[in-house]
Amino acid sequence: MDPLLKLLHNDASLTPVQLAGLVGSTEPEVRARLKEFTDAGILLGYRAVLNEEKLGRDIVRALIEVKITPERGGGFDKLAERIARHAEVRSCHLMSGGYDLLVEVEGANLREVAAFVSEKLSTLQGVLSTATHFVLRAYKEQGVLMKRETADERLAVAP
Numbered sequence: 001m002d003p004l005l006k007l008l009h010n011d012a013s014l015t016p017v018q019l020a021g022l023v024g025s026t027e028p029e030v031r032a033r034l035k036e037f038t039d040a041g042i043l044l045g046y047r048a049v050l051n052e053e054k055l056g057r058d059i060v061r062a063l064i065e066v067k068i069t070p071e072r073g074g075g076f077d078k079l080a081e082r083i084a085r086h087a088e089v090r091s092c093h094l095m096s097g098g099y100d101l102l103v104e105v106e107g108a109n110l111r112e113v114a115a116f117v118s119e120k121l122s123t124l125q126g127v128l129s130t131a132t133h134f135v136l137r138a139y140k141e142q143g144v145l146m147k148r149e150t151a152d153e154r155l156a157v158a159p
Contacts (some may be wrong), residue, residue, distance in 0.1 A: 002037075003022075003023050004019060004023050004030065004033055004034070004037075005037065005042070005043070007022055007023070008043070008046075009021055010143075012046040012047065012048070013048075016030045016031050016034065019056055019106060030063075047142070048104065049141050049142050049144045051146055051147070052138070053137075053146070054086065058108075058109075059106055059107070059108065060106070060107050060108070060109055060110055060112070060113050060135075061090070061104065061105070061106050061113075061134070061135040061138075062104070062105050062107075062113050062132050062133060062134045062135060063103070063104055063130075063132075063133045063135065064102070064103040064104075064105060064117060064121065064130050064131065064132050064133070065098070065099035065101075065102060065130065065131040065133075066083070066099060066101040066102075066103055066121065066127060066129070066130050067099050067100055067101060067127075067128040067129045067130075068080075068100045068101060068127055068128060069126045069128060071126060073133050074100070076094055076100060079126045079127070080092055080094060080101055082124065083101065083103060083121065083124065084103075086105075086116070086120060086121075087112070088105045088107060088112075088116045088120075089103055089104070089105055090104040090105065090106050090107060091103070091104040093105075099131070103121070105117075110134070113132070113134070114132075117130055
């Protein structure tokens with residue numbers, strides 16, 4: 001992977017000046033390369049990893065296994081792209097194994113996620129079945145450990 005992209009992948013908060021110093025280049029050169037990556041569709045955006053618990057944000061996330069029928073001339077792509085366009089969908093991946101797509105959705109509450117599955121996802125032509133798994137707690141997001149406050153991380157010593 002290009003060193004500039006690797007740096008951004010690990011820490012998207014780095015500025016072009018910082019990136020230039022780390023890759024041994026100039027700021028204008030880095031800006032030009034970033035523009036090239038963006039124009040080529042390689043660099044699609046920047047995201048911060050948030051600890052939702054510390055923000056007090058009560059959201060519900062679910063991972064949904066979806067079995068679909070591939071379409072003639074489009075395979076899985078057309079239906080997967082249609083599913084991915086829904087606002088509730090955070091990610092959508094073609095999988096190997098017992099199901100075809102893994103869809104991550106987010107909603108304000110259980111009812112909202114359930115409504116998405118029953119009213120929008122399951123009713124799409126080509127969707128054969130769904131299995132919904134609700135996320136109870138995240139321990140790691142996008143390669144970042146979710147830090148939790150603990151009173152004492154040492155093990156208790158017994159006499």
